[in-house]
Amino acid sequence: MCVRFNLSNDPGMSKENLVMSRASLALIVFGCFTFIAGCRVPPTSSIPDRQVPEGDPIRGRAIVASGAHGCTGCHAIPGIRARSGVVGPPLGGMAQRSFIAGQLPNTPNVLVEFLQDPPALVPRTGMPDVRVSLEEARDIAAYLYTLDAPHDP
Amino acid sequence: MLPIFIRWTPLMIRNSRSVPLLACVTLASCAGPQSALDPAGPSAASIHQLGIIMYIGASAVTLLVAVLMLVPFMRKNDSRANRKLFLWTGVLLPAVTLTALVPYVLAVGHETRTPASPNQLSIDVTGSLYWWSMSYRRTSELTEIATANELRLPVGEPVELSLRSNDVIHSFWAPNLAGKTDMIPGRVTRMVIQADRPGIYRGQCAEYCGLQHSLMAFDVIVLPRREFDAWLARLTQPVREPPAPELQQGRDLFVSIGCGECHTVRGVVESRRGPDLTQVGARRTIGAGTLPGGVGNIAAWIASAQHLKPGNAMRSYDQLEGPQLRALAYYLESLK
Ligand SMILES: [Cu+2]
Secondary structure (H helix, E strand, C coil): CCCCCCHHHCCCCCHHHHHHHHHHHHHHHHHHHHHHHHCCCCCCCCCHHHCCCCCCHHHHHHHHHHCCCCHHHHCCCCCCCCCCCCCCCCCCCCCCCCEECCCEECCHHHHHHHHHCHHHHCCCCCCCCCCCCHHHHHHHHHHHCCCCCCCCC | CHHHHHHHHHHHHHCHHHHHHHHHHHHHCCCCCCCCCCCCCHHHHHHHHHHHHHHHHHHHHHHHHHHHCCHHHHCCCCHHHHHHHHHHHHHHHHHHHHHHHHHHHHHCCHHHHCCCCCCCEEEEEEEECCEEEEEEEECCCCCCEEEECEEEEECCCCEEEEEEECCCCEEEECCCCCCCEEECCCCCEEEEECCCCCEEEEEEECCCCCCCHHHCEEEEEEECHHHHHHHHHHHHCCCCCCCCHHHHHHHHHHHHCCHHHCCCECCCECCCCCCCCCCHHHCCEECCCCEECCHHHHHHHHHHHHHHCCCCCCCCCCCCCHHHHHHHHHHHHHCC
16 A cells, blocks of 8 residues: 555665655645535534434535624624624524524524515514525534534534 | 735645636636726726736746756856846846837726717716715716716716825725725826626725725616616606505605705605715615615614714714604615
8 A cells, every 4th residue: 555654764665666656645745634624514413303304414514604694793603604793692602592583482483484484484583584485594503513513623 | 814825725736636726716706896907898808908917927937037046156257148048138138028018018907098978878986985976967968967976887888987085095996896996086087998798897096095994886887778777767766655564764854954964855855965875775785885875874874983984074873763764774784
């Protein structure tokens, strides 16, 4: 195998091989990093009651991170690099929270409904209807339920 | 990342299979909405051409110098040959290339200085800390119609820009279209700009002007002539009475709360201290590139402008009630 750490002291290895192996080593290390980075978002919530079967948390994260709906402009969200908003509550720990907006039970159905039209459920809320579709709301909810800890570890 | 990239590049080149990959990565980084290496107009194209000549020329000179450094080692004590070499490559070569380059370089970018033709579209662009006002007028008409943080241009036509500043020196730079032109308080600088490809490009203030200099960007939207005319006609119209009661509420609040002290919504309020909001609902960004457009980001901006872009000239409206914030945001979003 070409992955060895003390490459330059190996007399049996030609220069060409050395170069190749270094390049492959770099590729493998790079691959490991991307793999580990890809693991940072757990695929589903760790809490059984907070599963959104039709939701895809990876897509949900992409929707939120794109900034297109303004989520990050109003909310601090751990793990998303953006100017973290101060208009609404931080969304870290959504998977553990008991209430949505302090008054609705935190269940998948309610959250999906809330995301699609917050004022319909909470008439005096400051969160506008930011026009997310049902599919988007499911993906976002699935993503929010992967936020276990209130803060990024 | 860069040192790793530099370190591994030669290795990857030897590993010939990764050469296409490397080429793709390098070339892909050249195209884009804010790149002088992806010209979309004659002025940027001539700058790009000059750039290529300079890159190739500089590489050739570097190579030549490296080779010449070996010459004295290889022919010791041949002073005649050395003198000849000195004459040819030290005096004649630079003299000829520089004489050829100077007139060429002086001509580069002349596209931005062509004289105005009658009935040419003319736009006043004014920089303020930290946003842009774009005001359209035709030489034949006197009415001026403003918008902000967004420059719409008809494709393939030279357009005259009159650049001004309200406070400090800014610089207008849309790299895909032309080089930088400074905006100097108390002066009007002129430039002619032309876009030959419809599309969306990004411009940026290019003269450090304060804390939020990096968040002083604008979009350049290049449209076919018909679409451009339709857009300009729409921009001229006063805003229609909003159809829904919630939007009317937002409009009334917008007026009563004093947003009109700084903003214009054509036919509703008029002030030039802040960006014109007549079409803010169609804007691709909010706060001169701070956030993407849309109702959520408009609301976020209203409620926390100072948090999102500290030091900008609008305060955070962080003491509104929830329904008030929503009404304002829905109203502004409806202005398209
Ligand atoms: Cu600036």
